[in-house]
Amino acid sequence: MTENTEQKNLIKTARITGFWYLMMAITGILGFMVYHSQIFVSGNPGQTLTNLVELESTARIRLLLEFGIVISQALTAVWFYKLFKDHYQWEAWTLGIWGMVNALVIMISAISMASVIGIANSDLVTMKEKILLIQVFQSIISNAWGIGGLFFGLWLFPMGYIVIKSKRMPVWLGRIIILGGIGYLISTVIHYAGIDFSFNTYLTLPATIGEFWMIGYLLFFGIRPSIEHSEKKMVQTAEY
Template sequence: MASTVRTARLTGLSYLGLVVTGVAGFMLIRSQIFVEGDGAATLANLTASEGLARLGVVMELGIALTQALTALMFYRLFRGVSSLAAGAIAVFGMVNAVVILASSALLATAVGVAGDRPGALGDDAAAAVQLLYATSEGLWAACGLFFGLWLIPMGWLVLRSRWMPAPLGWMLIAGGSGYVLSTASGLLLPDHSVIGTILTLPATAGEFWILGYLLVKGVRPGAGTGAQVATVA
């Protein structure tokens, strides 16, 4: 029991690292550099705030790292409940980590292009950095598919293990499904972003709920080990 609680809290810590790097890198720093539809402005921001842009690359690498660690920790936590479902969390999380790693390479290249002005690209530097950042945005949009998919087995494992409240499990399943639908709606209805935002709300609530539960309680007091759960389930 003590080992399971310790693993749960370590999982929560790695998840917290994912949230912190994600908020800092994707939501805060990127928004100060990338200007959608305006390559000249993006290039100007890169040139004027090179240190911030480089920090953004580091944060992007941090997202990839913590995503991979969190995926592995969830596998370790739930493998005794269902190795297939736990493996699904790990695989889907690792796919996201690889895609985000590719995104960080694009951002690093954009910083290099901006620092090379007026280099080999000359007046094409603005178009180049805009394409690199836009491609990174596209990779993040594609990540929504597997980010949604990893929440679904996570929610199912919460329900099967009974280590956490059942409503949390259902919220994660609903949130994961909403994220998958949000990814599709973003491609089919690009002018209706509010739909995607609404669809991802259960996922956001479920993430913060499971993060807090893992850090504070780990698992429910008196819960059995993964092997015991697998035996009686």
């Protein structure tokens, strides 16, 4: 395989990775910013129960969006591994594995959502039992995403490290992604340590910036040629 062909294949892989990353972002935004609050009311399982019964179709759309997050997260992890495995195998394995852990964490949330929909629309459970079970599963959903912040942060470390080390994407992209990973870890620890920190939500802002920058770069530019390939091309050009 020629170097040009290899580079074209890498760009194709990068754009497919970017597509799945974008799908993860879209399903996440729709799920949380559009549909989640329409069904799940924090601290109010009674109202959540009412919403699950009266807005069952909306609840199922929210569940399907959670499926979309799980699938797109898993595929993003797999394609990132494929993109980087040839030159950064250990880091690519770490990125892929930690990305798959993210998908498993979200799957726990999806299982809980499916359970509350079934409980809310069941004739075999009393109203009191429904409210209690919904409160439990709603807590699992919230904590799956909350504690999941540990691995949402961790998978950004190998991603940013590869970007910085390879120089095949902007170095500052890698730095911001790593900063975002640190922010996720600190934010999660602060929250579960019970510390009242009003700026806690802003700690994950670098991750949001970095991930959308990564999506855009993958989709529009793909990945740069390796430094060795670029130097060899410059030498060949100079010879002519």
